[in-house]
Amino acid sequence: MSDNNWMNNPAxxxxxxxxxxxxxxxxxxAQKKDKSEVLPFLMALSGGDAGANPGDTAGCRAADEDVPNxxxxxxxxxxxxxxxxxETEAIIDALKAGKSPQEIKKMDKILSVMKKIKKENx
Numbered sequence: 621m622s623d624n625n626w627m628n629n630p631a632x633x634x635x636x637x638x639x640x641x642x643x644x645x646x647x648x649x650a651q652k653k654d655k656s657e658v659l660p661f662l663m664a665l666s667g668g669d670a671g672a673n674p675g676d677t678a679g680c681r682a683a684d685e686d687v688p689n690x691x692x693x694x695x696x697x698x699x700x701x702x703x704x705x706x707e708t709e710a711i712i713d714a715l716k717a718g719k720s721p722q723e724i725k726k727m728d729k730i731l732s733v734m735k736k737i738k739k740e741n742x
Contacts, residue, residue: 625718626711626714626717627640627644627714629710629713629714629717631710631714632710632711632714634707634710635703635707635710635711636701638701639701639703639707642701643711646665649661650662659730659733659734662730662734663734663737712727712731715727
């Protein structure tokens, strides 16, 4: 997620701008994390238990501020904003656009792991 070009994908046009802004903020937070911290961060946001809490004060920052325990992460974890299956699929497809086959394979593997963990921890 090195830039926000994915947010300009026309397939995302039907998604509430507030949801896209939250995603942009979370992407900024993820960019600041070490590679080993990204999957636990994403799992915590998705409701899975991978040893991280998006509301933790340990390095969780909004993209545009240095305030730990960001509103974007708390909004995602509290369920105040949720994404339909169609919205989730559109976002994933937008993120995959323009990526190499190797990058897409990595993304698919991460998604598979996240689904498996979420299934084990409903």
